[in-house]
Amino acid sequence: MKRAGYVILVLILLVICVKSCLHADYPQTVKPALQPHSITEDINYPEPQKNVTIDGVDYLQSQAPVGKFGGTLVASTIGEGPKTFNPFNSKDNISSQLSEIMYDGLLSTNAVTGEPIPRLAKDFTVEGDTYLIHLRKGIKWSDGKPITADDVVFTWQNIILDGFGNTSIRDSIVIDGKLPTVRKIDDYTVEFKTPQPFAPFIRMLSSPIAPKHVFEPAVKKGKAYFDTFLSTNIDPQTLVTSGAFKLKEYVPAQRVVFERNPDYYIINTKDEKLPYLNKLVYLIVGDINNEVLKFEGGELDVIGLQGANVARFKELEKHSDFKIYNLGPNTGTMFASFNLNNRKDKNGKFNVDLKKQCWFQDKNFRQAVDYAIDRKNMVMNIANGLAAPLFTAESLNSIFLNKDLKPYDRDLEKSKELLKKSGYYWDKKGHLRDKYGNHVEFDLYTNAGNTEREAIGVMVKQDLEDLGMKVNFKPIEFNSLVNKLVNTLDWDMVIMGLTGSPLEPNGGKNVWMSNGTLHMFNQRPANYTKDDRYEWEKRIDYLYTQGALATDFEGRKKFYDEYQAIAYDEKPFVYIYSPLIISAIRTRFKNVYPTPLGGMTYNIEEIYESEVKSET
């Protein structure tokens, strides 16, 4: 009898505990649907920012509605936080993202059209290989010193071109072993010259500019010192910056706090200095789940959403104080690739079996596989409908996208026709055999642990088995996979993803040029001299070279359109889909004009908080 009493007591305690945790959750009723259209289409974007000169100072005037000053925006980054506050040392996304807030570049990108627009520069002209930049007069670093041509020349000559810090910018502007030059014309004019016309250079002018009086002593101490310069344990007050916000506080593993730069050069239509927000906070969270919890709990104001969370938040949106934006497909591409390698390894053995080479190097075979893949099914079932089927080498939000290349549905009949054309046939058991009678069987790799790619692998395997092929799906550890792709080259088919740039196809030259380090579908060993390129590889090499040399957009687009058409036809990569970018932001923030190219908060100086929460 006594014992029963205890049991009841414990049960009651438990029930109280559980009860307080459970709260009416809104039921998930809406099934995710294909959302190919970006809901940003019905946003009325303000006019582009204009140059205005007041009392000899060249301001940039925002044309967005005038807002209220004050307030805080809390965003987040996933991972371990910034590794450095030196914009020229950043090797990871978070460090670069934060340094972009603190240091402005000469140019930036119009988030709607993708055109280069002036930022620290007042205006710029491009003539062939010559770039003339006029700087704004009267604008200052956060310590009050003027920003002049000396800073620009120093940044380019002594930091970037001399190879200090992260050399990726320098690497990408080496043309035939030669570097561009930079020259000061007067205090507010700088001239850049590339060795030959080189269109991608204009995008590089958005790299940050460093204050010479701060960076010069560090550069003089050499490269090793520069690598540790402005590390994360620096006193925030000593950073000299030019961006809309300056660093206020960095708490490791918790947050980075920025405060408004009171002397910024962007003004509103009432000639008041922006930004509106007092503070910009980046919380450093360890994983996506915690980020979602923080957004739900109101600690975060803006968040990127993925997978099942989107459907749930879509439901919550009706009762809550946030709005969800679909920013369209991102630059990520998911694809399956064949190994078109026809060379022998060091031991004289073929990297790919001879009989497999016959299949993979057959264009009909690759196209047949392409038609057999059910992209829509994968978008619906793997990406929760939050992706767009992909058919082109450039990502769907690229300004260079070739819009003539049309998407199509799965077509097994067409696949079979293509295979028959190359002499394939089906035996009594329905197995696919090539003209020599070999059963078509190969391995499909991807990196284990990436559940999305594993799911795609399973579906690709099923789709291809409908054609009578036997596919051995083998997810392996990421590093072993990279080793296979880059060094040993002994793979048949792989599912991978890469990210590109929506603004500059030339970034993909390592993938598409036949001597590239990531030319994975026909990877040549380093220092390979024999010319055994396929005809279409030769053509792509030519198009990539010419595309970088042409300077006007239309001229360039012609070359890149053709390369996409070749990729669309030859199918070295069978593209599958691009995920959509879904973001949510609290509705009390106004002047929010998200774009597929710029994301949510590219215009951070214009965003304001309509009802400023009392600081607690």
Place this chain on the structure above:
Amino acid sequence: MQILIYILKRILQSIPLLIIVSIISFFIIRLSPVDPLAELRLNPSVSQETLEKETQRLGLDKPIIVQYGKWAKSFIKGDLGITSNGEQVSAKLKERIPNTLLLTIIVIALTWIVGIPLGVAAALNWKTPFDRILTVLTSVGMAIPSFFFAVLLLIFAVKTGWFPIGGLTSSNFLEMTFLQQVWDITHHLILPVTVLFTLSLAGLQRQMRANLLDVLDSDYVKFARAKGLSEFDVVYKHALRNAINPMITLLGFEFAGLLSGAALTEYVFQYPGLGRLILEAVLKSDINLVMASLMMGAIMLILGNLIADILLIITDPRIRVKA
């Protein structure tokens, strides 16, 4: 004097142990097929030169034995090396150690302050309703896996809004007055402390209860009672002193867990302690950081045991005679 020689002996004994631990962990990390540069290799915008530069900088082009030798040499000199991002390992650890210590010390102090008296009380009230309720409650505490308990509490915080969702300080911490800052930290600590406290309390309370029950049953306690000593003297002067000995050994182990014991909870609550730092280091195969943390764990364990042994020598005359 004797005690000093004993300590010296113990320290000398621990040196080969540390060497073995370091060799095993170094080789396991390096022989596992994790390539710290795999991400870079698959980045289309990274050039071959950059890859080669990185390989050299991280010393990956040398044989493992040479790499180990280099590491061991600088470790003995007290230099923990740099992380794969070029930051000082010691600086990174220094950022996090105080936070982890704050959490674990509060938890250990709380469990001992609450757990020991509860254990004693339960033993003295053996088989009464009080004892039984405590037994059930501590069973519940032991039964919930810490990870899920932490997640449950986080969801609780989201739904009720009573507690902050992870972290250690609020974003406007700098503008607060001192008292507000103390309250802010306390507010953030409540949930993680609750998780760790519930877990370790159960074990400690039961251990104490069992020890005291054992001792209360022994002949000398019966003798003390027969001698006519007051119940207070019997329990607190004779029984408790003997029952506490095994607890001191336990304290040694708790000491070892000071820096690493809370890693899982830290991760769930996004607590800026060592746990998150080391987890990421392991995933990225950031060898210097991982080695530093593993060595730290080994040293803490050796130190903890040493402290426990010394405490035992002080509290237990029987051991003193043997030593």
